[in-house]
Amino acid sequence: MEAPRIDKNPGTYPSGTPITITTSEPDVAVYYTLDGSPPSLGSKRYRGLILLGPDTTRNGKMRLRAIAVGPDGCRSPIAEADFERATGISIRFRRPDSWSSSYIHYWETEPDGLSTQWPGQAMSPGPDGWDNLKLLGQTSANLVFNDAGGTQSEDLSVNTRDAWFLDGERWEVDPTRFSNFLFPGGVSKALVLSMDDGPVQDRRLVELLNRHGIRGTFHLNSGRLGEPGHISADEVASLYSGHEVSTHSVTHPYLDSLSREEIATEVGFDRTVLSQISGADVRGHAYPFGAHNATVIEVLRESGIAYARTAGQTRDFRLPADPFAWTPTCHHTGAGGLADTFFARPDNTLALFFIFGHSWELDAGEPTNSWAYMEALAQRLGGRDDIWNATAIEVADYVRAICSVQSSLAEDRLYNPSGIDLWLRCKQSVIQLSARGSAEGYFSHSAP
Template structure:
């Protein structure tokens, strides 16, 4: 039985979550990660394992598109999640199935070797995909994949292989959305909110606007009711929540996973520990 989103809570009963997703593994990731760590926020970095150390000068960019070196991966991203962005950054919607699988699996394997961690996330190069690509990603053990389509909303994804972010950091509505996200609301049976920010760290150098992300992180960080997490931490938590089992009358809830799940039922907060059953209190 699927958990109703109106009663789902994030860990520690929080009603909001914030995450970031940055692509291509560029040298500016270091400055961004320093900022993220000093603000106590977390996120995911999507890397092309076939392009480490590569330097390109694109006509649409003022600055060089310079990738980090392979031997920097484990140290640079040690407090963040590393996810796949394919080996060579092709448009996956134009490739034969076998090549799509190779691009994702070979990237996964390389990144797993470098980090010593399971890599289960993906960001679509150029934001392009189709139903066949989504199926292939699922076969390759990918738990979620990010698009480049801004929703300007805080809804949870309907399909994790089509995870639309809230907005890009250059979005003119960035600060307005931050205010909406943090707006005080009574803790009733309202839904949880997720703010999902994406971009490329080289854009801050290119557009000379590090001040935008600094101001945004100043505003969004340090909030008691916000869970700061990587993409995979959020996807894994929601996966555990979706596995909850209910008695026929809905008053007993069993958690078959090993992840504690927080829920709010009839105006009370509950934590259902992994492997435990809780009874809902009737007033």
């Protein structure tokens, strides 16, 4: 009997590549192994295609060995092929206008050297305006872009499968995706107020925000509830009703100094307790002291957290490039000075005014850090019909939903697989792309 045939030549293929096994005779059964061991009647029986993926490979590799067994028990020789799952990072870089070409110089953060000589590798320009390069076999890299003429970017790092770099910032999705979308209600501006620690002053702040129709996100430490100066567990549900309750760890440690297990406990336990006492599914996080690293982010993702806020300040109104390194616009003391700039933003791009702070600070009674200051700020920002007043989780979910939208090749049909209704501009009008619905029109990014 002939050995079965494997339809692909040995080699490296993208994840999800189907591999099929065929035989020349009918009525034969095929048995196979993926780990290089000899196949026998006790091995897995082949019943369709085998997909090259994480569950069929070990360290990205698969040694497929198969035999055919006839009805009479006659066995074929073994067919064998080695496959490797192509992993790597797809880099896209939007070259500044003054650069005639772009090069990438990268150094790996993993063994198996992949270093390059300065100025590095030329990126290939794509028709979509992005320069591209695939770093095969890498899961993370440090890199710098340059024009081979002495101009270069900041040092950047990447640890996701796809990365877009625009104006020195890394995005997990193509940022031009946002160009036609609007926030709920068809507006281009959103406001998020994100306050930490659950001090007793939150009672006064929530009352103030409610009067001005502003909704906040409150990051609480479940281990501190009921301690002196902090609100108690039994008032969480009623006090923050209509606002978002979010995690801030149990005990407020520097998460980047803890073990994986400790991080998981600090975040997971906080999430469980806060979900129970607030009656809502808590999915947000603010890093205590803003401290985080790659391990912290990984554990947060595994814990079902959807976003995490840092304590930095961008002083602009961009959307989160990376939801786990979500840097706010400014501290509440700086918000008054930026409000007019925010109002004056053109409405052709989405703008998010993301303010963070602590209600206890307002007791300071300073010109930009007092209850009167917050009252005046809320009066200016609240109750406006050109601003979507959202919680952080609502913005995170909305941005994620935009990223999930699928477009036809001609960009004339969109499908929204998410459970959230989306708003967008189509020609001169504003339309809605309902949850799990589609829309027809012309949506090209370059369209006016």
